[in-house]
Amino acid sequence: MSYRKEEQKIQWKLRRIMWIVFAVILVLVIALSIFSSFVPPVTWKYYFYLPSVSAREEGELRIHCIDVGQGDCTLVEFPDGKTMLVDGGNGQESATTAIMRYLNGMKIDYLDYVVLTHTDSDHCGGLDTILQYKSVGTVCYPSAEEATVNAEYASFYTVLTTLSCQKEENHRGYDISSNDERYPYKVVWAWPYGSGTPNSQNYTGNDKSAVIWIDYGETEGLLMGDVTTTVQDRLRNEGAVGLLPDGIDITSVDLLKVSHHGALNGTSEDFLTYIQADKALISCGANNPYGHPSFMTMTLLNNNVDEIYRTDTQGTVVFTWGADGTHTVTTSR
């Protein structure tokens, strides 16, 4: 073969390689454009490293206490398939990403209920983002009165005003129970007094947190928000004389989601003695600057509760209540 022919052959080969590279790039760009129209680039990070969460079995109620560092985020799956997200972490990128990945890992694009227990940033921080990317049936929130109490709540409230979903201010007696024939369950707000009612003015800050009672068959759980022992004493006293709303009975609780990340003023011995909890869950960050959970609270829990779980040492903790009364707990670490 002559030198000229050899050169032509090489050039032809080079041209072919260039065309192939061009075609591959073109296909990638088109594929990425189509993908982006379904999943916007700003959300791509929410679809990496999705946790593997098993599917809920028929008749199960599951409570997922998601590890969001210092803060709170609890996802409840009810036996009829409805979902409720309570609080949305502290708004740090890592916390919001963890929540979004958890929801995406479970293929949850619609939440029946999103509940913000109170206005503190470690509870509402990431909800503005979550509400922008997930559809919601009903948002339960503290109140319009507090709209400017801090930057995080202001941001949450601004997003909330743009949504066309149902909106409900947290108030005692709010009831989202289901009378489903096969798997009935009760979910009732034990606290706080609704804004505008005379009693509501006596409570401020953490004591305005929603306290949510969940009852499924023989199993009960209490999500305490960040209320102090002042509110717990009141709930205990009201329970003792049958004054809690709508049949709430807190005298035999399977799961206590401990108030205020295990802070010193968040749990009293009287309350623990009254509710007789089997299990306690503390949501807090490792080595957090607040010293949560406090040594005193841990001592009280060790003396009064059989099993204690912590998101800072065990990661995400999932409590599963079966229709047959079985209880199982799984941790991600």
Ligand SMILES: [Zn+2]
């Ligand atoms: Zn908190």
